Amino acid sequence: MTTAIVWFRRDFRLSDNPALTEALLTCERVVPLYVHAPEEDGRWALGSASRWWLHHSLTALDDSLRKLGSCLIIRRGPSLETLRAIVAQTGAERIYWNRLYEPELIARDTEINRALQSDGLIIETCNSALLHEPWTIKPYKVFTPYWKAVQRLDLQQTPLPAPKALPPLPARFETLPLEALRLLPTIPWDSGLKENWQAGENAAQRRLQNFIASALAGYAEKRDRPDYAGTSRLSPHLHFGEIGPRQIVHAIRIHTGAHESPTGILKNAESYLRELVWRDFAHHLLYHFPQTTEHPLDERFARFPWATDCTEALTAWRKGMTGFPIVDAGMRELWHTGWMHNRVRMMVASFLTKNLRISWLEGARWFWDTLVDADLANNTLGWQWTAGCGADAAPYFRIFNPVLQGERFDPNGDYVRRWIPELARLPASHIHRPWQAPSALLQDSGMHLGETYPRPIVDLRISREQALAAFQVIKRIPGAI
DNA sequence: TGAAATGTTGGGGCG
DNA sequence: ACGCCCCAACATTTC
Numbered sequence: 001m002t003t004a005i006v007w008f009r010r011d012f013r014l015s016d017n018p019a020l021t022e023a024l025l026t027c028e029r030v031v032p033l034y035v036h037a038p039e040e041d042g043r044w045a046l047g048s049a050s051r052w053w054l055h056h057s058l059t060a061l062d063d064s065l066r067k068l069g070s071c072l073i074i075r076r077g078p079s080l081e082t083l084r085a086i087v088a089q090t091g092a093e094r095i096y097w098n099r100l101y102e103p104e105l106i107a108r109d110t111e112i113n114r115a116l117q118s119d120g121l122i123i124e125t126c127n128s129a130l131l132h133e134p135w136t137i138k139p140y141k142v143f144t145p146y147w148k149a150v151q152r153l154d155l156q157q158t159p160l161p162a163p164k165a166l167p168p169l170p171a172r173f174e175t176l177p178l179e180a181l182r183l184l185p186t187i188p189w190d191s192g193l194k195e196n197w198q199a200g201e202n203a204a205q206r207r208l209q210n211f212i213a214s215a216l217a218g219y220a221e222k223r224d225r226p227d228y229a230g231t232s233r234l235s236p237h238l239h240f241g242e243i244g245p246r247q248i249v250h251a252i253r254i255h256t257g258a259h260e261s262p263t264g265i266l267k268n269a270e271s272y273l274r275e276l277v278w279r280d281f282a283h284h285l286l287y288h289f290p291q292t293t294e295h296p297l298d299e300r301f302a303r304f305p306w307a308t309d310c311t312e313a314l315t316a317w318r319k320g321m322t323g324f325p326i327v328d329a330g331m332r333e334l335w336h337t338g339w340m341h342n343r344v345r346m347m348v349a350s351f352l353t354k355n356l357r358i359s360w361l362e363g364a365r366w367f368w369d370t371l372v373d374a375d376l377a378n379n380t381l382g383w384q385w386t387a388g389c390g391a392d393a394a395p396y397f398r399i400f401n402p403v404l405q406g407e408r409f410d411p412n413g414d415y416v417r418r419w420i421p422e423l424a425r426l427p428a429s430h431i432h433r434p435w436q437a438p439s440a441l442l443q444d445s446g447m448h449l450g451e452t453y454p455r456p457i458v459d460l461r462i463s464r465e466q467a468l469a470a471f472q473v474i475k476r477i478p479g480a481i
Numbered sequence: 482t483g484a485a486a487t488g489t490t491g492g493g494g495c496g
Numbered sequence: 497a498c499g500c501c502c503c504a505a506c507a508t509t510t511c
Binding site for chain 2: 401464
Binding site for chain 1: 511
């Protein structure tokens with residue numbers, strides 16, 4: 001009997017899981033293992049919302065494994081010691097895992113790989129998470145040439161099927177109860193997460209099918225509208241590997257192939273594929289520029305005069321109490337559901353980094369703790385992009401006006417009304433600028449500015465000018481990208 | 482995957 | 497009828 005360990009890390013699915021498939025091809029016995037070692041994540045240890053998701057994702061994976069006659073073995077780290085212990089207990093000869101791309105995890109995995117090989121084990125690592133791994137494409141700093149480069153490549157990879165059955169584990173194999181990892185919050189702030197999300201591979205597949213059936217047809221047009229359910233909402237499932245990008249591309253290709261009028265669908269399919277490739281691009285950047293999790297890619301920004309003494313403004317931003325409805329709606333959606341519409345992410349990020357002139361890293365840390373889809377590659381790219389200091393960055397002077405953005409992308413104010421009930425009775429004409437509403441209108445709407453809803457904490461025109469002036473300070477420093 | 486400032490054009494009101 | 501001005505609408509430039 002040959003035995004393999006499949007080390008699950010962030011690939012919590014049975015279908016299109018190359019590590020699992022390879023293990024089953026080569027060995028009679030397979031030990032599905034999760035090792036909890038948060039200290040190995042370094043400076044970006046799991047945030048609260050991610051811990052919540054992880055708990056439910058591990059539950060779902062264990063359920064799926066049990067249906068096939070196996071189960072998930074859960075242990076606490078350190079990873080290398082734990083793997084060695086399992087090897088000793090099972091006599092495993094091979095270990096399989098799917099690769100991760102965060103700098104500190106690459107370093108850890110490389111070291112573990114080397115150590116286990118010197119123990120005499122056979123190690124095989126696979127790609128489950130990306131369409132194209134970072135080192136297969138030369139370094140790019142701009143998305144468009146990257147996009148053109150990958151379009152020339154073959155994206156026709158067919159996803160692997162899930163196994164039909166799994167070999168049983170040795171009897172009474174020691175495993176920790178999931179609760180021992182203490183991933184769930186001790187105070188119950190997670191009701192909004194429960195209402196909005198279901199973790200796990202099956203839920204991910206349902207969401208994909210639902211997206212393809214309902215929202216894909218209008219994706220290119222509606223993806224920027226937070227008042228519509230026009231996006232896939234697959235991001236947390238993708239982050240935890242409950243679904244893989246190959247599976248998504250494949251499912252969309254089947255759908256577009258079956259559609260009667262392919263041109264309309266193709267535009268939407270390509271628009272969505274582009275977003276998936278942005279996700280690959282974020283991993284590409286993190287791999288080639290690993291310092292960017294903490295440091296701006298554009299080195300001029302190391303000397304950017306960020307606002308000091310900004311605790312109050314930062315708190316208002318976090319709580320959704322800035323007085324700008326679209327910003328506050330986004331921040332409250334984030335707090336309640338662990339997710340925010342992408343267009344609104346750009347608006348709140350622009351507001352933080354430009355109107356409040358608070359460092360993008362503060363925003364990145366808050367998102368890291370509150371997002372169920374918190375992903376180091378995507379988070380780093382997104383924040384540096386908006387702040388103007390990253391790859392393919394919006395020029396610093398591209399400053400969003402939250403009133404105009406609100407009126408353009410939430411024209412009826414439905415998104416604002418949903419997340420800010422105290423503004424719900426304001427008409428569309430003033431819902432994005434309540435401080436400009438006539439007092440009679442405010443009274444009719446039951447509004448008391450400064451009491452039921454804050455007045456704006458900054459002046460848009462002045463803060464914009466101050467941000468532009470701050471940029472002048474670093475503009476001409478050499479070493480720019 | 483901006484917004485504001487500035488420039489240009491052309492229709493219509495009016496003396 | 498004609499020139500002049502106003503200003504919306506659109507285009508271009510600048511930050």
